[in-house]
Amino acid sequence: MVTPLLRPMGERAVLAEVGDLAGVLALHAALAAEPPEGIEDLVPAARTVLVAFDPARITVAAVHAWIRSAAGSPAPESPPGPLVEVPLRYDGPDLDDTAEALGIRPPELIARHAAARWRVAFTGFAPGFAYLVSADWAFEVPRLAQPRTRVPAGSVGLAGEFTGAYPRETPGGWRLVGTTDAALFAPDAIDPVLLPPGARVRFVPERAAVAAAAPVASASRHEPGRTARTDAAPRADAxxxxxxxxxxxxxxxxxxxxxxxxxxxxxxxxxxxxxxxxxxxxxxxxxxxxxxxxxxxxxxxxxxxxxxxxxxxxxxxxxxxxxxxxxxxxxxxxxxxxxxxxxxxxxxxxxxxxxxxxxxxxxxxxxxxxxxxxxxxxxxxxxxxxxxxGAAVAPVPVVDVFPWSVPAPAIDVPVTPGPRTDWFTPAALRILRDATWTVTGDADRVGIRLDGPALDRSRPDELPSEGMRPGALQVPPHGRPVVLLADGPVTGGYPVIAVVTDAALDRLAQLRPGDRVRFRGR
Known part of the structure; x- marks a missing residue:
């Protein structure tokens, strides 16, 4: 296995970059086999594995050493996953434009997409969102220059080498070519994800129901009312x-x-x-x-x-x-x-x-x-x-005065370098810290879009999807940063120029449209 390039993702994560998807899967398997105390999450993606850790329990140096050691270990082989057939109507709003960009006609795009043998390389972005790859699919599809603020549930899109289906209405920058009625994610089902990692997938044009070849559980596992994962009913003492x-x-x-x-x-x-x-x-x-x-x-x-x-x-x-x-x-x-x-x-x-x-x-x-x-x-x-x-755990304290401060309309936020600072010009890095950014009306629990000067890239190519964290400053092609918050996607395809420190995330929660932000390096 190739020694990974280790990139910082804020104070609490490292992005381990390898050459290709096969290397990612091998590295992820080796890391997952025996994680040390303090490792909190492993998120495989197209060319990287995000390793999240608790700096109070393990040092950055120890994390780096563990990743490099795991990269030299053989990865266990995984058996073929189940085969799932997914009905798909090729009616997406980007179908014609995508076909034109690829130099083919829409019927050929549909035929090639439906004939390809897909498999789930990893999951991310949102629960139930599977990144599917195929040796039969030879296209690299660019993302939209400006992502949609809302993509309807069931939309099937293309980005880079991947196909993916949106289990919920979310923001997204993939090019939408179709829609499916399959229940991709049912959180209260025993098996909540229809397309788990390793599953083999076939898209069936205009089919009305999902069929699964043995040994896959059928789509009935996603019907409402199945056994919930935990504690579906209120506690008796509530x-x-x-x-x-x-x-x-x-x-x-x-x-x-x-x-x-x-x-x-x-x-x-x-x-x-x-x-x-x-x-x-x-x-x-x-x-x-x-x-x-x-x-x-x-x-x-x-x-x-x-x-x-x-x-x-x-x-x-x-x-x-x-x-x-x-x-x-x-x-x-x-x-x-x-x-x-x-x-x-x-x-x-x-x-x-x-x-x-x-x-x-x-x-x-x-x-x-x-x-x-x-x-x-x-x-x-x-x-x-x-x-x-429920029942209280301690007495109500006697409080005369509790010191607190009123949230300010302009705040300074400390940031650490992101994993993709080398994707931006030196001028963009200066602008990020010198400019005063304005919170737009697109601010919610997923993220905050900021208005200000454009941050120019030093390279124009597409970034393969990789792990994300709350506080990551993603920069879409239009150049204005988006700060991901607690409900943000766990993977994304726009480069991260910097990461807000964990302690400063609470300040972002109090920003409202029109408020101003200044980023300060550490």
């Missing part, structure tokens, strides 16, 4: 605590997320302002990782179903109980029937509401967090929903 009267712009249940699942295509998710969640939980005697409610821009109202302690942290907004003003960052006792209201945020973008005992909701992949990209976890809150809370 009692009604709050009834939602108005969730505001958007309110979701969030805890500290799903770390360590990126290799399955599952992003970290969880509260964007993790510090605000931890503090709110401490103020009501919860464990710091208990689930609370993340409220976007305020406008939230709820009624207490029983006597219950709550705390509100994060953005600046007026907090009232039955019309009387209350303090943020303080424990509040709501009597049964009392109404809590959180006004429209005057500074910052997200508030966190903690309830004593923690919000109890079904677990999905070990977390109660709502992942907006993958549609994991509870649905966004609606009027009439009742939040249940």
């Amino acid at each position: 009692a009604p605590a709050l009834r939602i009267l108005d969730p505001g712009a958007r309110a979701t249940v969030q805890d500290l997320g799903r770390p360590g699942r990126a290799g399955l295509g599952v992003s970290r998710s969880g509260a964007l302002d993790r510090g605000a969640l931890r503090i709110a939980n401490r103020l009501v005697g919860n464990a710091e990782d208990a689930a609370g409610v993340e409220i976007v821009l305020g406008g939230f109202r709820a009624r207490a179903e029983r006597d219950v302690w709550v705390a509100v942290t994060g953005a600046l907004a007026d907090i009232r109980v039955d019309g009387r003003a209350q303090d943020a960052y303080a424990p509040l006792l709501l009597s049964a029937g009392a109404e809590l209201s959180v006004g429209v945020a005057r500074a910052g973008a997200r508030l966190v509401l903690a309830v004593r005992g923690g919000i109890v909701a079904p677990l999905s992949f070990g977390s109660r967090a709502t992942d907006t990209l993958a549609s994991l976890g509870p649905a966004a809150l609606r009027p009439g929903d009742v939040l249940r809370a």
Whole structure:
């Protein structure tokens, strides 16, 4: 095996680059065979394996040494995967343009795509999103110059050497050539992923149902109502605590997320302002990782179903109980029937509401967090929903004053070098740190698009898909960076020029459209 080139991906990950996909699969198998303490995730991609680690448990030097040692070890052989037939209507909006770019007619593109014998090289981007390759497919398809903000679920696209199908409505820059009705990802099914790594795949034009040759489980495993993975029902000790009267712009249940699942295509998710969640939980005697409610821009109202302690942290907004003003960052006792209201945020973008005992909701992949990209976890809150809370773990602390600061409309954010700084001109690297960037209206839990001067590349070619992390500054071809956040994809195909430090990610959670960001090197 070729010795990999090791590239930094922020403070908590290394990108190990090898020559080709076969090298990736061999390296990933060797690394997965015996990971040392402190390794949190392995994410194989087209030419790289992302190795995420906890710097408190293992040093960067030790990670580098382990990767190089694994690269010299033989990888175990994998048996052929199951064969899955996927129905496909070749009706994508980019079909004609893609065929023209490849120098062929649309019917020939369809015929070649349907005749190819595909296999799943790896999963990523989103749960259930499989990257398929084929020795029968000789084309390299460029991504869109500017990715779509929304790609419909079931869309089948081309990018580079890969074919992929979108299991959920997400942003994406692949060229869409068709749509399928196959259930690609069903989080509550026993086997949630229809196309797991190693599976052999055949696209069947205009078929109405998925058929699978033995020994594959059929598509019935993705029907609703199958056995959930864990804790689908509320715990017996969970009692009604709050009834939602108005969730505001958007309110979701969030805890500290799903770390360590990126290799399955599952992003970290969880509260964007993790510090605000931890503090709110401490103020009501919860464990710091208990689930609370993340409220976007305020406008939230709820009624207490029983006597219950709550705390509100994060953005600046007026907090009232039955019309009387209350303090943020303080424990509040709501009597049964009392109404809590959180006004429209005057500074910052997200508030966190903690309830004593923690919000109890079904677990999905070990977390109660709502992942907006993958549609994991509870649905966004609606009027009439009742939040249940469990048993408290500690007394409510006596708090006279808790020091906190109002989120600012302009912030400095420290960054470390990304793995693809060599894809940009020296001028682009200076501009990244000298410019003041403006948050656009495209800012959500997946990422923040920034407006400002273009960051010019030093090389124009396509980057094969590789592992991503929260805080990564991706730069699409139009040159304006996108900062990935907790619900962002676990793989992507745009070069990462820099990575926001982990400690600074919470500050990004409070940015709203029109706010300004300056990046500072470390």
